[in-house]
Amino acid sequence: MFDSDHPDIVASMNDPTSPAANPALRTDLTETDLRERLSAEQFIVTQQAGTEPAFTGAFWDKKDAGIYRCVVCEMPLFSSDTKYESGSGWPSFFEALDPEKVTLIEDRSHGMSRTEAVCAHCGAHLGHVFQDGPRPTGQRFCMNSASLDFLAE
Numbered sequence: 172m173f174d175s176d177h178p179d180i181v182a183s184m185n186d187p188t189s190p191a192a193n194p195a196l197r198t199d200l201t202e203t204d205l206r207e208r209l210s211a212e213q214f215i216v217t218q219q220a221g222t223e224p225a226f227t228g229a230f231w232d233k234k235d236a237g238i239y240r241c242v243v244c245e246m247p248l249f250s251s252d253t254k255y256e257s258g259s260g261w262p263s264f265f266e267a268l269d270p271e272k273v274t275l276i277e278d279r280s281h282g283m284s285r286t287e288a289v290c291a292h293c294g295a296h297l298g299h300v301f302q303d304g305p306r307p308t309g310q311r312f313c314m315n316s317a318s319l320d321f322l323a324e
């Protein structure tokens with residue numbers, strides 16, 4: 172069921188019932204469509220669970236008011252109201268716009284135990300969630316700029 176060209180996807184998806192682990196639920200677009208629509212970096216991050224280098228993305232230090240959407244399916248995922256300066260070099264939020272729109276998956280790849288965040292609608296990899304965020308949630312949604320687009324308010 173997995174494309175053997177994408178070992179990162181296999182390694183990061185341990186729950187076979189999650190949307191992200193089921194390519195049929197991920198998106199209506201074929202891989203060819205996605206490669207045409209997305210930049211190479213956006214494709215690697217969202218489809219192969221890649222991570223952009225810190226302090227290189229478009230949004231890590233963006234402070235404008237607006238909504239951050241999934242770059243693949245345009246689902247609104249985060250608000251600038253919950254964005255904060257984490258110092259990590261990645262756009263960081265203390266909560267999702269709607270918890271049902273971001274699916275959390277246990278990720279044991281790369282010898283670590285982390286919580287992966289994927290778009291609940293299309294399964295795009297977004298980043299990871301850590302428990303060292305600010306009040307009121309204590310969570311840090313550490314996202315890749317390459318997984319998001321921005322709609323100014």
Ligand SMILES: [Zn+2]
Binds near residue numbers: 241243245290291293
């Ligand atoms: Zn999506």
